Amino acid sequence: MSVIRLADARRTETPNATMTTCASPTQGGTGLSVWRVDMPPARVGPRHAMDTEQVWTLLTGSATVELAAGELSLGAGDTLVLPADAPRRIRTDDGFTAVVASPAPSLAVNLETGDRVAPSWIV
Template identity: 75%
Template structure:
């Protein structure tokens, strides 16, 4: 059993959002990562695909997720299961907070640049 204290949560800032890791393989977990995403209004993440499934539960605000060309509007209380390997992009006009879980570690493939990275909030 591991206890990860609030003061030990890892915070990662990107140009589009802030991710706060609650658990990951390097932070008390084994094969699962769980983190909070906070995106301010008028922001969007990159168009990318993940090599693992993700489950997003929106806690506040709203977002539009382009999932392989289909636009899905989500708000507080909604949960979205994003399959592995499917192109996606998350954007928000008014900002949102969400909790996300996925198998870890995982790799993101930026579909515009071709880059592949392991997001630090999943390792």
Template identity: 55%
Template sequence: MTLIRNAEARRTETSAAVMTTFASPTQGEASLSVWRVDSAAGSAGPDHLIDAEQVWTFLKGTATVRLDGETLSVAAGDTVVMPADVVRQVSAGSEGFTAVVAAPAGAQASMPGSADKMLPPWIA
């Protein structure tokens, strides 16, 4: 059993959000990565793909999720299951949002049209 205290959680900041890793292979030796996303009002992540399914549960605020050409409006309490290998973008609404995300450990991201993949630090 591994206990990861809040003070030990890894925080990664991007231009779109702050990701707080709760568990991952390098944080608690977990085989599932779980993290929180805190996104400020009006911010948007880039169009990208993930090579594994992700499950996003929105805890607070609102967001727009563009997923493989479909646009979803989400609010606190909603969960979006994002399939692997589809272009996605998550944009915060006027109050921002907080979500908890789960994905298989080692899931990699890429940009549309690029074969280059990278392991986001909040999943590692």
């Protein structure tokens, strides 16, 4: 059993959001990664896909998720299950905080550049 204190949580800042790792294989010894996303108002993430399923629960604010089948609007308390390999882009007008869970390891592919990376908040 592991306890990851907030003071010891890994924080990763990107141009669009801050991810705070709650648990991951390199932080807590689990095959499941859990992290918090804090996305400020008026931000748009990159168009990308993940090679594993992700479960997003919005705690505060709202987000729009662009998918191949259209757009979904999410508000505080909503949960979205995104299947593996589903192209997506997340944007927000007023900002949001979400908790996300995903199997680990997990790779992201930037659909604009083709780059594949293991996000630091998941490893």
